[in-house]
Amino acid sequence: MTSTAELLQAEAELWCHAFGYLKSMALQCAIKLGIPNAIHRSGGTASLPELHAALPVAASKRSCVSRIMTFLAASGIFSEESPAAAADGEVAAGVRYSLTPASRLLVDDDDSVTSGSHHTCLSQFMLLCCSPINFRASQSLDDWLRVDELDGDNHAAAAAAETPFMMANGASLYGLTSRDAEFGARFSEGMGSDSRFVAEILARGGCAPVFAGLTSLVDVGGGDGTTARAIARAYPHVRCSVLELPEVVVDAVPADGGAVEFVAGDMMEYIPPADAVLLKFVLHNWSDEECVRILKLSKEAISTREPKGKVFDQRWRAGGHDVTHPRSTRDVLPSLARQSRQG
Numbered sequence: 356m357t358s359t360a361e362l363l364q365a366e367a368e369l370w371c372h373a374f375g376y377l378k379s380m381a382l383q384c385a386i387k388l389g390i391p392n393a394i395h396r397s398g399g400t401a402s403l404p405e406l407h408a409a410l411p412v413a414a415s416k417r418s419c420v421s422r423i424m425t426f427l428a429a430s431g432i433f434s435e436e437s438p439a440a441a442a443d444g445e446v447a448a449g450v451r452y453s454l455t456p457a458s459r460l461l462v463d464d465d466d467s468v469t470s471g472s473h474h475t476c477l478s479q480f481m482l483l484c485c486s487p488i489n490f491r492a493s494q495s496l497d498d499w500l501r502v503d504e505l506d507g508d509n510h511a512a513a514a515a516a517e518t519p520f521m522m523a524n525g526a527s528l529y530g531l532t533s534r535d536a537e538f539g540a541r542f543s544e545g546m547g548s549d550s551r552f553v554a555e556i557l558a559r560g561g562c563a564p565v566f567a568g569l570t571s572l573v574d575v576g577g578g579d580g581t582t583a584r585a586i587a588r589a590y591p592h593v594r595c596s597v598l599e600l601p602e603v604v605v606d607a608v609p610a611d612g613g614a615v616e617f618v619a620g621d622m623m624e625y626i627p628p629a630d631a632v633l634l635k636f637v638l639h640n641w642s643d644e645e646c647v648r649i650l651k652l653s654k655e656a657i658s659t660r661e662p663k664g665k666v667f668d669q670r671w672r673a674g675g676h677d678v679t680h681p682r683s684t685r686d687v688l689p690s691l692a693r694q695s696r697q698g
């Protein structure tokens with residue numbers, strides 16, 4: 356018979372899963388209320404009264420702030436210190452909340468630039484990840500699995516529900532970005548902040564071996580060119596171009612006198628030749644067959660440049676690595692970081 360301890364442990368695990376979404380929601384709440392900025396402005400650590408004074412929280416709900424802060428501290432977003440021992444069930448009078456390495460990435464105050472502690476703020480990207488369109492899509496998973504696309508009578512419904520995202524939101528991700536200007540702007544801003552962050556990491560010396568020997572690179576689905584521009588700046592010997600959908604290229608204004616070339620096209624049809632192909636945040640949007648097609652075209656793009664041609668693929672999918680032997684930038688960066696620390 357299953358022991359009582361095992362049953363209670365199993366129940367606790369279910370609770371953790373059932374309420375797991377609250378971590379995302381608390382993070383979203385912290386960003387929207389501006390808690391990381393408020394703590395930063397208090398010198399990196401803030402008391403509850405300081406937070407009450409700084410945050411746009413109704414006076415009648417101030418007592419709830421400590422609960423959210425305790426939850427966020429338990430999740431590693433902030434740290435919590437209670438110098439004075441608290442009576443049972445009460446929050447210690449002297450409790451202070453500090454930024455952690457994670458929440459420092461959510462600060463977007465300009466003065467962090469002058470203080471030298473500046474990093475790209477990832478708040479917009481995190482808000483995009485936590486947005487209702489993504490939650491709606493994940494809540495459609497079971498319904499989506501029930502719709503049979505081979506069912507002839509149900510063809511229209513199946514087409515409208517090609518992915519859980521389409522079923523929940525009535526359009527594909529890129530359909531939504533072009534149909535809904537406000538969402539399109541939020542999407543660009545969110546992706547741009549992630550690209551600026553990755554650009555900072557790429558510009559660090561430890562990444563130089565990745566770009567050694569390359570003379571050209573095409574960033575496939577490279578958005579507004581933030582990553583390609585950062586690579587061009589940090590590694591001027593690499594000529595960078597961006598392959599993007601025509602509607603994205605129209606809006607991509609070269610802010611740097613054209614250090615990066617934009618190519619309007621469809622990555623499912625053609626990828627321009629280059630020494631290296633960068634696929635950042637691209638393959639996870641597509642089916643296995645489509646990924647194989649993109650990787651085959653990537654291989655063709657670098658084929659004239661062998662043996663130095665490289666495909667950098669930032670993705671989390673399993674399998675598919677047999678086509679071009681791509682290496683994930685997420686794999687490459689930590690190993691480079693290790694190398695640079697060691698020597």
Ligand SMILES: C[S@@+](CC[C@H](N)C(=O)[O-])C[C@H]1O[C@@H](n2cnc3c(N)ncnc32)[C@H](O)[C@@H]1O
Nearest residue numbers: 546550576577578599600620621622623635636
């Ligand atoms: C998730 S975003 C990633 C953007 C950028 N690589 C980044 O990491 O910020 C995927 C990009 O692929 C582009 N895209 C989608 N379909 C495409 C296609 N068929 N050909 C070229 N680009 C495409 C989108 O416009 C979008 O900018």
